[in-house]
Amino acid sequence: MLEELRPTDRRAALVVEHLSKRFGDRVAFEDVSFEVGYGEVFGFLGPNGAGKTTTVRALGTLIAPTSGAASVAGIPLSAANGPAIRARISIMPESPGLYQRLTIAENLRCFAGLYELDDIPGRIERALKAVNLLDRAGDSCGSLSKGLRQRVALARALLNDPAVLFLDEPTSGLDPVATHDVHELIVSLRERGVTIFLTTHRLTEAERLCHRVAILNSTMRLLGRPDELRERLFKQSLGVRVRDPIEDPGPVFGDLPGVDGWRMSASGCYELAVSDAQIAAPALARALVDAGADILSLAESHHSLEDVYLQLIDEDVEAIRR
Amino acid sequence: MSFSWTRVKALLVKELHDYRRNRFVVVFAMTMLPLIFITAPTVQLLTAPAVVSSSKLDARIGLALLYMLLIPATVPSTLAAYSVIGEREQGTLEPILSTPIRREEFLIGKALAVAMPTLVVAYAIFGIFLAITALFANPVIESAIFAGSHIPVQLAFTPLLAGWSIWVGIAISARSSDIRTAQQLSVFANLPPVAIVALMGFNVITPSTGLTLSLAAVLLALDALGWRAVAAMFDRERLIVGRRR
Missing domain, CATH: 3.40.50.300 (P-loop containing nucleotide triphosphate hydrolases)
Structure with missing residues (x-):
């Protein structure tokens, strides 16, 4: 039985x-x-x-x-x-x-x-x-x-x-x-x-x-x-939307505490890789105001499980190609 | 874990419910086919002249009874050929094999589900045939059928032929990739015993007691070994994924 x-x-x-x-x-x-x-x-x-x-x-x-x-x-x-x-x-x-x-x-x-x-x-x-x-x-x-x-x-x-x-x-x-x-x-x-x-x-x-x-x-x-x-696959990041593009964003983002790098996305937003969003976000807001930018939104970027999944599958496809 | 008749019964009850609502089974396999088989032998005997030679009488009776044996030899093969591949094609094989059922239980359940209605129909048709013979046939024919060994032979060979037909049908069903092929192959596979019975019916082979008993013994042995042979051929993995390991 x-x-x-x-x-x-x-x-x-x-x-x-x-x-x-x-x-x-x-x-x-x-x-x-x-x-x-x-x-x-x-x-x-x-x-x-x-x-x-x-x-x-x-x-x-x-x-x-x-x-x-x-x-x-x-x-x-x-x-x-x-x-x-x-x-x-x-x-x-x-x-x-x-x-x-x-x-x-x-x-x-x-x-x-x-x-x-x-x-x-x-x-x-x-x-x-x-x-x-x-x-x-x-x-x-x-x-x-x-x-x-x-x-x-x-x-x-x-x-x-x-x-x-x-x-x-x-x-x-x-x-x-x-x-x-x-x-x-x-x-x-x-x-x-x-x-x-x-x-x-x-x-x-x-x-x-x-x-x-x-x-x-x-x-x-x-x-x-x-x-x-x-967290394992993606660094923390902040997303910023401003009314008009910043003329020279390098100096604005470059010296901020907790910011490791930045890029402009296809949609015209700025994405900043940060080590600590709690420190970087207030500093970023101040720097943007000082640079005369009109901030439309500033938020922590959330990566979905789909991003994780696609990242891994892309890696596998790349590995097969190589 | 031991063999469980509870699981066999669960499968059997499910199969019988399914047959009851399957128009092909009810209308064709269980009604039309037996009607076809009873008409020809009845006509054979009822139209026999009052005075007929002994050899001609034997031939007529042999042919009539051959028709009776075609029911257990052919009807179950169609149903048995559907048993495994049919479950696979309707997507129910994987759920059922995901339960604790063992392959032997699955096969016995399937075989019983085919055997039960087959034997009921075959014996019922034979009973009707005997009743018609007793009521309407020439007394010479009636006495030849009732006094000879025809009735016990018929009663014994019906389940023996059905057993062969069922195991061959299930074996083919377990190894086939589609229902139509399985049903065609199982009809062909049932030709050897039908051919032997036919040769005996037409007196090409003299149906001596020894030969009849030998044939019955061979069929009995094949039936007994049949489910073990089919169990050995029943590959759960192949049935699920459609390929060998």
Whole structure:
């Protein structure tokens, strides 16, 4: 029975050490290492073909890694432990994969049986309540919109109260309203302390939902909290807009405390790289007033996760070119 | 982790619900096809002359019963050929394989889901055929069918042929890249046992007790080994990513 195998590694929900997967000569992902704590929402970002889905499949014991080690929900990753691992996790693939001729309740009943769950009616009710579909249980899945199908797939993934919930591109192909609904559901799961491994290439999604993110492009490129990644890749900067261009900005910006450099952006703003914005901003305002410039705005520039992502992917493209 | 009949049952119930709402299965495989198979043998026997030589009578009965055996030999192959590749094409294979289900449980569940309606239909059609024979056929024909070994042979060979047909169909389904190819190949793969039964029906091969028992034993062995062979061919990774390791 499933209960025969107890988790041996309680450090984290996921521990991945130097995991690699190759299909013949093609590398899907290589030397990937990370840990995901219980209750954490972990974003796994990367461009198409970066190996995100393959990583999920490997951790879900659907495919065998070529090398490396991992433990999933405290159980060492191996083919023999596959059924026990799959009993403790849920994977929501990019495509909902529902039986179109069956009703929502029949779809969920089938999966509850496959997980050998007790109190199946109660579990189905709770899962449907979590995705706000309790009143649609008798509807045929073939009659649902794409957004509703995605919610049914999420309900299915919640049936077994998974120790780790893998969401593979959960908002792919959804309209903004349906995307918002799925985001709200993920937020509610995060508040309930569900461990979520979220693969996406929607960076705002990751920034909004995830405690930490990893950027994968066949190899692991970066791992940390979104704000940490921004700080690691980008210097602090100030953005200034003035009514008319400054005739000779060099002397104005050059001697300011805390300013390391400056450039004019394509939009006509001045961007100043600073070591400490708290010191540089007041000094900059005074210098601009002294230079007779009319200040329209002066603000600290914020780099989004998208900037971080694009910077890394650009580096990879450059490296390939070289 | 041990084999779980609970998971097999969950899959079986799902399959039966799905069949019930699948127009192709209900209308064609379970209704039209059996109707086609019962019409020809019934006509064969009801139109037989009152006085007929023993060899001609045997040929007529053999041909009629051959039609009956074509149901378990052909009907399940179409459904079985759909079983794995059909799940893959509708995007449900990955979610189902992401559950704790073992491949043996998956295959047994799929096989039972094909076997149950097949056997129900095959035996029901045979029952109707016997009823028509008893009520309307020439007494000579009636006694030849009811007094001989035809009925036990028919009852025994129906599940044996269905088993062969199902495992071959599932094996092909697990290795095919599209449904149409899988269904065509499984029909071809079912030709050998159908051919042997046909040769016996037409007395090209004399259906002695020994030969019948030998054929039954071979089919039984193939059925018993079938699910193990298909389980060995069932490669979860290949089915998910569409390529070999």
